[in-house]
Amino acid sequence: MTKEEFFAQLNEIDPADVKAMEKAADRQARLAKPPGSLGVLEELSIKMAGITGQVNNTIEKTCVAVMCADNGVAEEGIASAPQSVTRAQTINFTRRLTGVGALAESFGSDLLIVDLGVKDDIPQEFYCEAPLADTHKIVNRRIRRGTWNIAKGPAMTFAEALQCIETGMEMASALKKAGYDLIGAGEMGIGNTTTSAAVLSALTGLGAEETCGRGGGVNDAGFSKKKEIVDAVSQPYRSTEFGEALDCLTDVRNATLEILATAGGFDICAMTGLYLGAARNRLPIVIDGYISAVASLAAYMMAPDCASYMFASHKSLEKGYMHAMDRLELRPFLDLDMRLGEGSGCPIAFEVLRGACDVMCHMATFDEAEINDDYLDEIQEGDFF
Ligand SMILES: Cc1cc2ncn([C@H]3O[C@H](COP(=O)(O)O)[C@@H](O)[C@H]3O)c2cc1C
Numbered sequence: 246m247t248k249e250e251f252f253a254q255l256n257e258i259d260p261a262d263v264k265a266m267e268k269a270a271d272r273q274a275r276l277a278k279p280p281g282s283l284g285v286l287e288e289l290s291i292k293m294a295g296i297t298g299q300v301n302n303t304i305e306k307t308c309v310a311v312m313c314a315d316n317g318v319a320e321e322g323i324a325s326a327p328q329s330v331t332r333a334q335t336i337n338f339t340r341r342l343t344g345v346g347a348l349a350e351s352f353g354s355d356l357l358i359v360d361l362g363v364k365d366d367i368p369q370e371f372y373c374e375a376p377l378a379d380t381h382k383i384v385n386r387r388i389r390r391g392t393w394n395i396a397k398g399p400a401m402t403f404a405e406a407l408q409c410i411e412t413g414m415e416m417a418s419a420l421k422k423a424g425y426d427l428i429g430a431g432e433m434g435i436g437n438t439t440t441s442a443a444v445l446s447a448l449t450g451l452g453a454e455e456t457c458g459r460g461g462g463v464n465d466a467g468f469s470k471k472k473e474i475v476d477a478v479s480q481p482y483r484s485t486e487f488g489e490a491l492d493c494l495t496d497v498r499n500a501t502l503e504i505l506a507t508a509g510g511f512d513i514c515a516m517t518g519l520y521l522g523a524a525r526n527r528l529p530i531v532i533d534g535y536i537s538a539v540a541s542l543a544a545y546m547m548a549p550d551c552a553s554y555m556f557a558s559h560k561s562l563e564k565g566y567m568h569a570m571d572r573l574e575l576r577p578f579l580d581l582d583m584r585l586g587e588g589s590g591c592p593i594a595f596e597v598l599r600g601a602c603d604v605m606c607h608m609a610t611f612d613e614a615e616i617n618d619d620y621l622d623e624i625q626e627g628d629f630f
Pocket residue numbers: 323324325326330334432433434435436437438439459460461462463585586587
């Protein structure tokens with residue numbers, strides 16, 4: 246995919262269906278309950294209507310796409326765990342032995358595991374080529390054995406960044422075609438909270454103090470190094486001149502691509518593509534934790550309408566997560582003190598969204614429930630809540 250082809254695909258993303266949202270809001274207001282009493286569930290069901298164009302939605306098939314890759318910056322000692330964990334967990338996803346694997350089994354979701362460039366070899370028998378042909382296999386989309394070290398130069402070439410984005414978009418299209426109603430964005434890659442922080446700092450202008458957390462539990466020396474690297478890598482993009490030079494969407498798209506290739510990882514790029522592809526296919530998508538949130542922000546910068554297709558699941562404890570949410574103007578609806586990644590928040594969020602849609606489909610209106618709703622006038626006029 247050339248950059249021009251990619252940008253043309255971004256222009257195919259439609260805004261949310263406002264008429265369907267109005268109809269959904271109207272039905273929510275007529276359901277037999279005190280107005281607004283289902284809180285966030287009401288908002289979720291209305292947002293879902295904007296995505297599908299239908300007031301009533303059912304969520305049957307769900308899947309978390311897990312983008313796996315290694316990061317060259319791991320050699321700087323910015324992570325607590327060795328890079329071999331990326332390979333081990335990528336294999337463990339196939340057996341559902343990881344956090345997201347166990348939760349996906351528990352809630353009845355599928356996994357779509359994609360290798361974009363794990364460093365260590367994975368035996369051939371674990372791989373397949375066609376996405377979703379076997380959800381217990383790893384889709385082989387390897388670029389190379391991990392990115393280059395961002396502390397020393399760009400993580401990857403532009404062509405590689407585009408290739409990862411294309412893979413993410415390919416996965417979204419495959420999921421849509423296979424009939425999934427709702428998907429999630431997960432990842433695995435030791436060191437990816439460092440690359441995510443570098444991307445977030447570059448995209449927002451925030452310094453490393455605001456965007457860096459301890460990730461998987463890095464020690465004090467590693468944490469200092471992590472912040473130094475994030476500040477240094479993002480510095481050219483944090484200058485006011487850089488921001489001021491961006492005066493049209495094409496400039497922002499080019500700058501975001503450059504930031505992803507310079508400071509990001511194969512996993513972050515593929516997740517960015519997944520969000521963009523989901524929006525292009527009118528497929529709702531759930532954001533997991535920190536890495537997932539940073540990729541969703543990159544997608545939003547390149548195509549602002551894609552935020553209409555995103556649901557923020559849980560408030561990750563990783564520092565910087567809420568900065569991404571603030572820029573996206575999204576609010577996570579779960580707060581479980583989680584900070585795992587992998588897409589582990591997605592299967593839980595799928596259930597909440599399923600419930601929100603079922604309320605819209607199955608609750609009776611005041612009319613249907615034969616309740617005289619004249620008494621509501623006073624509530625609607627008053628400012629009680
Ligand atoms: C055993 C283990 C399992 C994981 N599952 C997800 N992550 C999470 O930790 C990594 C990011 O943190 P950092 O930047 O500090 O390396 C990612 O792979 C993320 O998914 C894990 C990390 C470990 C150690």
